[in-house]
Amino acid sequence: CRPVLHDHTHEDKGPLSPEVTSRLPPLDASPEEARQLGYMPHRDDYEREYDMSAEELVSSLQLNNKSEDTEIETALKLAQVDMYIRRLRERYRRKRAVRDYQLVAKFFANHRKDLKKPLTKEQRELRDNMRVFSQFLTAGEHERLINSIERERELRLRLSELLRYRSLGLTTQDEIIHYEQHVAYQRQQQLRQNKAAKLNRKSVVNKHRLYQFTFNLGQQWLCNINTGTSIKKRKKRRRPKFHRRKVHVASRRRIREQQQLSQQQLG
Incomplete structure (x- = not known):
């Protein structure tokens, strides 16, 4: 019979685990x-990469024989190559982060507004604060870290709720349920009482306003009867905007005489 073998190795999720070194998932984006x-x-490339001017460091380098280049020139060229390699590594690191965290899919999902599960304000703030640590972790590790922090909260x-129950003398789950039901009932009764008191206060205010209005109306009616004037206000005669100016009779006669005199002189 064959022996039964058991795998006693633990799951490796460190920085050199197979999950990290394996091939990254493809870019989740439509052709458009x-x-x-x-x-x-x-x-698997972009038309415009990060740091497009990195190739300018080595584009003009020329490799000559050792006899033609001095040690300083050789060291300078090697330094330029080293700078170019560092910039390429930074470019690859950014591309790997974009692919690992699926930032392209999230970008277009935000524009389409088709997020499956909207996040709360606390979750958004936590993710914004922890975003700086994403460059040191993979997407899975970063998500597990955020979930662990949320679970800790x-x-x-x-724990604070249980300590409060303990300070109130509650030790079992049934007592806690009964206490919460009693608190909810008292809160509901308090809301009803506040609502009834508010309605009563509002009705009293309305009655007082109605009484004040009728009292003022009666006082005005008595004053109008004693003075003999009507309650209705007399409408003032509106003066038209454009009207002929009134001229005195003597002025009219003087104007007429001047007109006749001017006609005689012309005749």
Whole structure:
């Protein structure tokens, strides 16, 4: 019979685990989105890469014989090559982070507004604060870290609630449920009482306003009867905007005489 073998190795999720060194998932983008990004899927490359001027460091280098170049020139060329390699590594690191965290898919998902599960304000703030650590972790490790922090917050909140129940003398789950039901009932009764008191106060105010209005109306009616004037206000005669100016009779006669005199002189 064959022996039964058991795998006693633990799951490796460190920085050199197979999950990290394995091939990254493909870019989750439609052909139209890839065209907008300038992404070429067959080459797995972009039309415009990060730090496009990195190749200028080595584009003008010429490798000569050792007899033609001095030690200083050789060291300078090697330093330029080293700078170029560092910039290429930074470019590759950024591309790997974009692919690992699926930033392209998240970018277009935000524009389409088709997020499956909207995040709360606390979750968004936590992710914004922890974003700086994503460059040191993979996408899976970063997500597990955020979930662990959220779980820690939930446990701390639950622990504070249990300590409060303990300070009230509650030791079992049934007592806690009964206490919460009693508190909810008292809160509901308090809301009803506040609502009823508010309605009563409002009705009293309305009655007082109605009484004040009728009292003022009666006082005005009595004053009008004593003075003999009507309650209705007399409408003032509106003066038209454009009207002829009134001229005195003597002025009219003088104007007429002047007109006749001027006609006689002309005749």
